[in-house]
Amino acid sequence: MNINIKILSATVGICAISVSLIGQAFADADNDKLVVDGKVITTQAKAPADSELEKLYSGWRFRADETQSLQMDDFENPAFVAVDQAEDQFAMVEGKAGKSCADCHSDVTDFKGLRATLPRWNEAKGKPETLEHIINECRTDRMEAKAWKWEAPEMLGMTALIGLQSRGMPVAVKSDGPMQSVWKKGKDLYYTRVGQLDMSCASCHENNYGKMIRADHLSQGQINGFPVYRLKWGGLGSIHRRFKGCMQNIRAKPYKRGSDEFVALETYLATRGNGLSVETPAVRN
Amino acid sequence: MRLGVKTLALVVLFSATGISYAGNVGPDEVKLVDGKIAMSLTGSNGDAAKGRDIFINRKQGNCLACHVNKEISEQAFHGKVGPPLDGVAGRWDEAELRAILVNSKKVLGEETIMPSFYRLINGTRTMKKFKGKTILSAEQVEDVLAYLKTLKEE
Numbered sequence: 001m002n003i004n005i006k007i008l009s010a011t012v013g014i015c016a017i018s019v020s021l022i023g024q025a026f027a028d029a030d031n032d033k034l035v036v037d038g039k040v041i042t043t044q045a046k047a048p049a050d051s052e053l054e055k056l057y058s059g060w061r062f063r064a065d066e067t068q069s070l071q072m073d074d075f076e077n078p079a080f081v082a083v084d085q086a087e088d089q090f091a092m093v094e095g096k097a098g099k100s101c102a103d104c105h106s107d108v109t110d111f112k113g114l115r116a117t118l119p120r121w122n123e124a125k126g127k128p129e130t131l132e133h134i135i136n137e138c139r140t141d142r143m144e145a146k147a148w149k150w151e152a153p154e155m156l157g158m159t160a161l162i163g164l165q166s167r168g169m170p171v172a173v174k175s176d177g178p179m180q181s182v183w184k185k186g187k188d189l190y191y192t193r194v195g196q197l198d199m200s201c202a203s204c205h206e207n208n209y210g211k212m213i214r215a216d217h218l219s220q221g222q223i224n225g226f227p228v229y230r231l232k233w234g235g236l237g238s239i240h241r242r243f244k245g246c247m248q249n250i251r252a253k254p255y256k257r258g259s260d261e262f263v264a265l266e267t268y269l270a271t272r273g274n275g276l277s278v279e280t281p282a283v284r285n
Numbered sequence: 286m287r288l289g290v291k292t293l294a295l296v297v298l299f300s301a302t303g304i305s306y307a308g309n310v311g312p313d314e315v316k317l318v319d320g321k322i323a324m325s326l327t328g329s330n331g332d333a334a335k336g337r338d339i340f341i342n343r344k345q346g347n348c349l350a351c352h353v354n355k356e357i358s359e360q361a362f363h364g365k366v367g368p369p370l371d372g373v374a375g376r377w378d379e380a381e382l383r384a385i386l387v388n389s390k391k392v393l394g395e396e397t398i399m400p401s402f403y404r405l406i407n408g409t410r411t412m413k414k415f416k417g418k419t420i421l422s423a424e425q426v427e428d429v430l431a432y433l434k435t436l437k438e439e
Contacts, residue, residue: 192408192409193407193408193409194408194409194410194411195407195408195410195411195412195415196400196407196408196411196412196415196418196420197400197407197408197420198400198401198407198408199398199400199408200408203398204366204398207398208366208398211364211365211366212362212363212364212365212366213350213351213364213366214343214349214350214362214363214364215361215362218366247410248412250408251411251412251415252408252409252410252411252412253410253411253412253413
């Protein structure tokens with residue numbers, strides 16, 4: 001209960017308050033080169049023409065050397081435990097149709113390039129689809145097996161394995177055609193201030209990337225490495241899990257994983273990283 | 286005890302004097318004029334030692350998340366999103382600092398990333414447990430302010 005106190009405001013004079021605005025966002029991404037198994041993976045790219053960013057940097061460039069090195073060797077990369085399990089899963093018969101993934105997709109390398117184009121428009125369903133949607137559609141419609149939950153270990157492993165096939169390829173997600181309204185919705189969400197702390201995605205990841213927020217180095221929030229093995233999680237996590245964590249930090253009620261809102265935000269963010277390489281499965285802290 | 290004081294204040298308020306001497310200024314009653322809030326939100330001075338703790342506490346002020354402050358050198362990892370606060374008391378007066386803490390947007394501009402610590406209207410989708418609540422209480426704002434006033438060294 002608050003009691004009304006009349007405040008005598010003594011200050012009427014015009015005070016020239018010098019607001020010391022700290023200059024433009026300073027992108028102090030480091031200059032390290034990401035090489036995995038002798039293959040160079042580009043971690044910076046020219047920003048698309050309509051981008052608010054001057055240059056695109058993978059989140060890898062904002063991480064400490066110890067974290068970076070985990071991603072430079074697939075034997076060191078802890079995500080590969082799940083990738084190996086997913087390879088077994090790929091050949092495993094499940095569901096009433098008596099099929100495994102491998103019955104239709106003889107080699108997982110057939111999926112080369114897929115990750116780089118997602119989310120995309122699904123004409124038959126009349127809505128956008130992510131890698132999780134595509135995998136579950138196969139499971140329910142063709143294998144007649146149960147759909148996996150968005151964050152199930154099997155789903156994370158399979159999205160990592162399929163994403164890995166596109167590693168090193170440039171992200172090329174469409175924002176035009178039928179994806180335009182989805183993209184626009186994602187953009188609106190990106191710039192909407194949420195939560196008690198009243199911040200948007202842009203507050204940190206567009207206006208302040210490169211700066212430290214306590215012990216954490218703010219990145220551009222690029223999603224080209226998902227699912228990522230996050231040291232804080234001690235395991236793989238989806239893009240939508242990361243969105244959820246960010247919203248909770250701002251004291252906002254997160255949308256649900258797989259919701260139209262998060263699919264739209266994923267779409268918009270993916271296009272903000274068009275030109276960066278797919279890094280799946282990346283390692284972050 | 287507190288409730289008693291507030292009740293008394295209400296009586297004073299409704300007895301048409303229009304002025305009460307106890308209780309806090311509510312977040313929707315704060316008079317922010319020309320980038321200043323002249324009077325204490327609680328009617329008294331805050332406690333600088335408590336303010337220092339709130340400044341550090343990640344679930345309260347969490348000011349260190351974004352600001353460097355040499356006076357708290359025992360804590361590692363000071364953020365760099367906002368300006369350093371060393372010597373901040375020399376750059377802004379008390380009324381200005383109070384206004385920035387209460388509603389940063391009205392002083393630093395609508396686009397500032399700095400949260401408004403004593404304002405009810407914030408972003409959309411605020412979590413239920415924080416809905417209708419300010420980030421800091423009136424007392425906590427005054428405590429942080431009392432602490433900031435000690436930061437005179439550049």
